[in-house]
Amino acid sequence: MSQPSLESVVRSAGEWLRGVGPQHEIVISTRIRLARNITGFPFHSRASDEQRSEIAETLSTALGRCGLPGEWLHIDIEKLDDLDRLLLVERHLISKSLAEANGARRVVFERSEACSVMINEEDHLRLQVLRSGLQLDEAWEQINAMDDALDAQVEYAFHPQFGYLTACPTNVGTGIRVSVMLHLPALRLTGELEKVLQAARDMKLAVRGLFGEGTEALGDFFQVSNQVTLGRSETELLDSFRTDVLPRIVEFEQSARKALLRSRPQALDDKIWRAVGMLRNARMMSSNEALQCLSHVRMGLHIGRPLRIDLQTINELFLQTQPAHLQKLQGERLSGEQRSVARAALTRARLGSNQN
Known part of the structure; x- marks a missing residue:
């Protein structure tokens, strides 16, 4: 076989x-x-x-x-x-x-x-x-x-x-x-x-x-x-x-989640929108940073924040920003720094960067 x-x-x-x-x-x-x-x-x-x-x-x-x-x-x-x-x-x-x-x-x-x-x-x-x-x-x-x-x-x-x-x-x-x-x-x-x-x-x-x-x-x-x-x-x-x-x-x-929405809505929104900003604009990003940002965006989508981001895209990025997936998508082996650059480029491309 x-x-x-x-x-x-x-x-x-x-x-x-x-x-x-x-x-x-x-x-x-x-x-x-x-x-x-x-x-x-x-x-x-x-x-x-x-x-x-x-x-x-x-x-x-x-x-x-x-x-x-x-x-x-x-x-x-x-x-x-x-x-x-x-x-x-x-x-x-x-x-x-x-x-x-x-x-x-x-x-x-x-x-x-x-x-x-x-x-x-x-x-x-x-x-x-x-x-x-x-x-x-x-x-x-x-x-x-x-x-x-x-x-x-x-x-x-x-x-x-x-x-x-x-x-x-x-x-x-x-x-x-x-x-x-x-x-x-x-x-x-x-x-x-x-x-x-x-x-x-x-x-x-x-x-x-x-x-x-x-x-x-x-x-x-x-x-x-x-x-x-x-x-x-x-x-x-x-x-x-x-x-x-x-x-x-x-x-x-x-x-x-209800407690945060009730007593700390601005702090909650700050976490969510900072994560969106990082994913759409960062030039280097570690695996841990990407997962944490994606986590906050995922929560934002589920509590109804108007992020204009598709949940399926976030779910796919949870995997595609991981080291092996990232290198397979790039078609080559990458050093840690190269992966950070490629990971940030991937999230910008998938989520829509504010600038090239």
């Missing part, structure tokens, strides 16, 4: 930034992952190079026989250069650990990027479904169907008492990780963000940055997910997110 090109994915926003779905102004996306291993092989960390290659071939073949709907791309991570690997990380199709690892490893994803499968990450398999906005039930229905289809092709490592066996003990049981990407700029501006995030941690939830474990919360994006799967069913976890976790965080952010 030939290695498909990644050029076609660079210019689109991807599923997680489509900007649609329930409560999408705060809940950017819903993601559900399932960790699975197959019988007859040791865990990835204990497998030999030959065994990892056999696992990759076995699972790639099985996925091809599943008959899953849509057009699926099979990518051999080992054959990609570092820029293409980073591109897949930026699009939330693979983890940083899979990108930086060695040996046989792959990702298989549907053209829309709503469904993907990582092979030979921490576990033999990581199935993922991403949906824009708050779509817990839809994501679960989709990934459950994927899981059933693959289960018919391979034998999962399963224990009658402990459930699905995984490399990390926290994933043993259902192997499910429910995660939502949240945009919380108002909570940061009101100084209430840490209080809300600490409340999430007190509920035994993990709080991570834009690109997952070990990353910063760039652009006021936060990923909130469950930490433990053993002893709780998939339905219980989904119900907890639906009734306990998300309503509280969304309500806090909505209240913070």
Whole structure:
């Protein structure tokens, strides 16, 4: 099977930034992952190079026989250069650990990027479904169907008492990780963000940055997910997110936005319009600066400020201003300073500069 090109994915926003779905102004996306291993092989960390290659071939073949709907791309991570690997990380199709690892490893994803499968990450398999906005039930229905289809092709490592066996003990049981990407700029501006995030941690939830474990919360994006799967069913976890976790965080952010509009409208507008000015006029801009400005503009659009900017353009720029996307769009590798210049030129071109 030939290695498909990644050029076609660079210019689109991807599923997680489509900007649609329930409560999408705060809940950017819903993601559900399932960790699975197959019988007859040791865990990835204990497998030999030959065994990892056999696992990759076995699972790639099985996925091809599943008959899953849509057009699926099979990518051999080992054959990609570092820029293409980073591109897949930026699009939330693979983890940083899979990108930086060695040996046989792959990702298989549907053209829309709503469904993907990582092979030979921490576990033999990581199935993922991403949906824009708050779509817990839809994501679960989709990934459950994927899981059933693959289960018919391979034998999962399963224990009658402990459930699905995984490399990390926290994933043993259902192997499910429910995660939502949240945009919380108002909570940061009101100084209430840490209080809300600490409340999430007190509920035994993990709080991570834009690109997952070990990353910063760039652009006021936060990923909130469950930490433990053993002893709780998939339905219980989904119900907890639906009734306990998300309503509280969304309500806090909505209240913070209303408080800013009521008590500090000029300060709020100053943040938003300064961001617009930076994006339309800056000559150099770092990734962090771009994400922060785009975050403020996104909030401005959702609270009804007349910015004359299309939300889809903002969503696309969240990705296209990232290092790998930017260099792929430019068609060449760039130094840090060159990327800052190119990033500013891109935002001026997309949003309309006041001067050339």
